Amino acid sequence: PNAAGVIGALREGTADIGFLAYDETRARDVDFGAPFIAMANSFLVKATSPIRSSADVDQAGRTVAAVKGQTQEHFVSASMKRATIRLFEAMPPPADVDMLLTSGAVDAFAINRQRSLEAEAASAGRLRALPDSFLDVDQCVVVAKGNSARLEVLERLVGDLRTSGFIKQSIERAKLVGVDVAPPRKR
Numbered sequence: 049p050n051a052a053g054v055i056g057a058l059r060e061g062t063a064d065i066g067f068l069a070y071d072e073t074r075a076r077d078v079d080f081g082a083p084f085i086a087m088a089n090s091f092l093v094k095a096t097s098p099i100r101s102s103a104d105v106d107q108a109g110r111t112v113a114a115v116k117g118q119t120q121e122h123f124v125s126a127s128m129k130r131a132t133i134r135l136f137e138a139m140p141p142p143a144d145v146d147m148l149l150t151s152g153a154v155d156a157f158a159i160n161r162q163r164s165l166e167a168e169a170a171s172a173g174r175l176r177a178l179p180d181s182f183l184d185v186d187q188c189v190v191v192a193k194g195n196s197a198r199l200e201v202l203e204r205l206v207g208d209l210r211t212s213g214f215i216k217q218s219i220e221r222a223k224l225v226g227v228d229v230a231p232p233r234k235r
Contacts, residue, residue, distance in 0.1 A: 054066035092168065105128075
């Protein structure tokens with residue numbers, strides 16, 4: 049259901065591999081392989097909001113929503129100095145996100161770019177995804193801490209999938225927005 053669930057399944061041995069956005073705090077619990085995709089993140093706001101870019105979000109009197117434990121929450125909790133952060137245990141249903149923003153209960157919602165654009169499209173003009181990414185995050189294969197043999201095999205596989213064009217073709221086939229093939233690099 050979330051990053052903690054992936055980490056728990058690896059720790060308990062009910063999963064052999066997982067897929068997570070890279071985060072230094074998660075790296076204490078699992079070993080990250082090389083990234084396979086890079087995902088953009090955007091703030092979602094009310095269409096009439098004066099907020100025009102991510103740089104406008106962190107202001108006194110503004111409330112920024114995020115889902116607890118997700119990469120977006122880690123970013124806003126660490127970087128926002130003036131805005132108030134409102135955390136949700138899980139991603140609210142789209143209708144609730146729409147209501148939170150249009151009612152003024154929150155001024156911005158920190159989510160991945162794909163989700164923000166989907167919410168904008170479904171809102172009949174009530175919501176707007178900011179045009180920039182406040183954070184590009186590597187999505188990686190992960191294994192239980194200390195399982196370097198498995199990680200080496202997976203890293204070779206990801207490298208082959210990147211080189212062959214499979215990852216790029218998969219992103220295009222799924223019509224994902226705000227997602228691109230991550231350049232090869234080690235964690």
